[in-house]
Amino acid sequence: xxxxxxxxxxxxxxxxxxxxxxxxxxxxxxxxxxxxxxxxxxxxxxxxxxxxxxxxxxxxxxxxxxxxxxxxxxxxxxxxxxxxxxxxxxxxxxxxxxxxxxxxxxxxxxxxxxxxxxxxxxxxxxxxxxxxxxxxxxxxxxxxxxxxxxxxxxxxxxxxxxxxxxxxxxxxxxxxxxxxxxxxxxxxxxxxxxxxxxxxxxxxxxxxxxxxxxxxxxxxxxxxxxxxxxxxxxxxxxxxxxxxxxxxxxxxxxxxxxxxxxxxxxxxxxxxxxxxxxx
Amino acid sequence: xxxxxxxxxxxxxxxxxxxxxxxxxxxxxxxxxxxxxxxxxxxxxxxxxxxxxxxxxxxxxxxxxxxxxxxxxxxxxxxxxxxxxxxxxxxxxxxxxxxxxxxxxxxxxxxxxxxxxxxxxxxxxxxxxxxxxxxxxxxxxxxxxxxxxxxxxxxxxxxxxxxxxxxxxxx
Numbered sequence: 001x002x003x004x005x006x007x008x009x010x011x012x013x014x015x016x017x018x019x020x021x022x023x024x025x026x027x028x029x030x031x032x033x034x035x036x037x038x039x040x041x042x043x044x045x046x047x048x049x050x051x052x053x054x055x056x057x058x059x060x061x062x063x064x065x066x067x068x069x070x071x072x073x074x075x076x077x078x079x080x081x082x083x084x085x086x087x088x089x090x091x092x093x094x095x096x097x098x099x100x101x102x103x104x105x106x107x108x109x110x111x112x113x114x115x116x117x118x119x120x121x122x123x124x125x126x127x128x129x130x131x132x133x134x135x136x137x138x139x140x141x142x143x144x145x146x147x148x149x150x151x152x153x154x155x156x157x158x159x160x161x162x163x164x165x166x167x168x169x170x171x172x173x174x175x176x177x178x179x180x181x182x183x184x185x186x187x188x189x190x191x192x193x194x195x196x197x198x199x200x201x202x203x204x205x206x207x208x209x210x211x212x213x214x215x216x217x218x219x220x221x222x223x224x225x226x227x228x229x230x231x232x233x234x235x236x237x238x239x240x241x242x243x244x245x246x247x248x249x250x251x252x253x254x255x256x257x258x259x260x261x262x263x264x265x266x267x268x269x270x271x272x273x274x275x276x277x278x279x
Numbered sequence: 280x281x282x283x284x285x286x287x288x289x290x291x292x293x294x295x296x297x298x299x300x301x302x303x304x305x306x307x308x309x310x311x312x313x314x315x316x317x318x319x320x321x322x323x324x325x326x327x328x329x330x331x332x333x334x335x336x337x338x339x340x341x342x343x344x345x346x347x348x349x350x351x352x353x354x355x356x357x358x359x360x361x362x363x364x365x366x367x368x369x370x371x372x373x374x375x376x377x378x379x380x381x382x383x384x385x386x387x388x389x390x391x392x393x394x395x396x397x398x399x400x401x402x403x404x405x406x407x408x409x410x411x412x413x414x415x416x417x418x419x420x421x422x423x424x425x426x427x428x429x430x431x432x433x434x435x436x437x438x439x440x441x442x443x444x445x446x447x448x449x450x
Binding site for chain 2: 064067068070071072074075076077078079081082135136139148151152154155156157158159160161162164165166
């Protein structure tokens with residue numbers, strides 16, 4: 001992996017590539033910073049969940065799910081990639097530095113995706129809750145006045161259709177496959193439910209984004225719909241979770257959880273060993 | 280690389296013809312023009328810019344496609360740039376009839392046309408998980424896995440001829 005044994009020039013390990021061009025000066029500096037903050041939260045959600053779910057590659061309960069979860073993970077990391085590129089353009093940074101070069105405590109992912117992959121039922125329930133939240137969030141962003149974002153979101157939403165279809169089917173399967181899978185699903189939902197609304201956690205400078213039409217309203221205004229849709233579906237499956245979603249905790253803040261510390265160590269390992277490593 | 284000496288035909292037409300010789304690295308049976316991933320071709324003096332519309336945002340083949348396009352067009356202008364663009368959304372409806380035929384001929388079911396929005400239309404795109412068997416033509420098929428060997432491929436099973444087959448996803 002490191003070096004170039006045949007002597008040919010190779011490219012650095014990278015997720016960076018070109019994104020749609022836009023003029024960063026169309027936005028004033030504070031709005032640009034607020035937009036970068038919004039994008040980093042979404043990108044980190046996708047990136048972190050993508051890495052958790054890629055952990056199933058090779059060990060999922062069945063071959064089809066090895067393939068499916070690997071594809072889902074690849075989709076999410078692809079979404080993160082294009083968003084990190086957009087942030088790099090807004091802030092004058094480098095997408096690889098943003099993706100792999102931050103200390104663990106600087107990632108801004110929501111609590112819902114901070115949990116380790118745990119068992120299969122847990123990963124399915126978490127991904128279903130997240131995909132539903134993500135679809136609702138993308139629906140709002142599709143109407144963003146920031147055209148490069150609205151354009152990418154239009155594309156991402158089509159992919160999310162497959163995610164939701166797949167996860168809806170898996171939730172039905174867990175609910176109808178005997179006591180063990182029902183118990184595990186219920187336990188997972190009881191743990192996750194409190195964090196279900198965290199993808200919609202309010203951002204400090206949201207008002208600037210709303211004023212610029214980048215967001216049409218407060219993010220946490222989307223949480224009710226998510227809760228209602230999730231509750232309706234889970235009632236149908238007779239898997240109503242305990243408690244209630246709470247925005248409390250929202251996005252990651254220090255101290256870093258043991259789970260995420262482990263994941264961060266994994267996905268930054270190559271870069272930390274050799275910043276110029278090549279494939 | 281293609282020679283620019285074919286000056287009898289207009290430049291843009293020659294560029295599109297050259298692009299039609301670039302194939303999808305993951306499904307080499309189809310050209311990138313038939314796949315509909317070539318968005319716009321801008322020709323200016325000394326410069327060509329091609330917008331490539333990815334089939335999937337995370338498609339790892341898109342970088343190879345951009346490099347192949349730049350290589351292929353190098354004879355046409357000193358400056359050739361192929362860039363990823365999302366300004367137009369690639370959908371499976373962009374695959375040409377010829378592209379669909381080429382897919383079928385090599386054992387891939389082409390995507391079905393996008394349908395009408397359903398109940399969750401603001402969350403999900405209007406697509407039906409259906410495919411016609413590329414081997415026997417039967418519509419009596421079931422989706423075995425919406426996720427196949429690449430992001431853009433799904434796996435089906437045909438009840439008529441008992442064959443598994445892949446579909447280029449409707450998206």
